[in-house]
Amino acid sequence: MATHKVGGEVDALCTRCKLTLAHTILAMVGTKIARVRCNTCGGDHAYRGAPGATDRPSSSSSTTRATRTSSGSSAASKAEKIIISFEEQLAGKDVANAPRYSPKDTYRMDQVIQHPTFGTGYVSAVRGDKVDITFRGDTKTLVHGRGGAPAEKPAFSPPVRQATGPADKPQPVGDTTEPAAEEAVEPPPASED
Incomplete structure (x- = not known):
């Protein structure tokens, strides 16, 4: 049985191409491949082995099963989980x-x-x-452990409104759209009658 690792390659059924193609292994759960990326189309999907391929050992499975069931009771007692409330x-x-x-x-x-x-x-x-x-x-x-003095909130300063115009012409520095106080319109001089 081949040992696989993340970054390695494996043949798998591509869900997009609908063919068995080479894939790069993206994720594994224990010793099982979980997620792969197709090297042909680049699609990511859950691992689906090539049809006819299994991850079980192919040696005489009937004798292996019989051995497992007879020693299964002792293995179960060793692997018994203890749950603490x-x-x-x-x-x-x-x-x-x-x-x-x-x-x-x-x-x-x-x-x-x-x-x-x-x-x-x-x-x-x-x-x-x-x-x-x-x-x-x-x-x-x-x-936890963040007991320092509460941080001061930063003072809010609204953005300065800039003059807008055509993007291809440079804007003079310091030019604003609001008239300055000195440039206020003066009333016309009073007439002498």
Whole structure:
């Protein structure tokens, strides 16, 4: 059985060309090819093996199946997953004194947190200014340790209106479309009667 890797080539059925052609491997899940790109048309699609080709070993499959089923019970007991409930993970932690979550505070591993939206959770990972907090339903990545003074908001300065004209003629610098205060129209002089 050939070992495949991302960037390698494999023959696959192209969904656009409708032919078995050479493809470049784009993604793999474990040892299985997940996504490929056709070298002929450039189309990306899920991997579909060439018709008649399988990823199963072709050696005497009946004896292999019999061996698997007889030793399957011992393999199942070794691979049995242990699931720990959320309540069991919180057991022994100080839930009563859990602080309310704030991005300004700094948290440590296994610390219990009260979040206003997600409820009670505990810190399962700390990465720089981010923490992974495991809640009953999901694990969320939140920020922490940003307790500095609130940053001042930048002052708003509206854009300066520029004179517009034909694009092929240069505009004089400092020319605006609004008349300046000194250039205001003066009233005509009063007549002497």
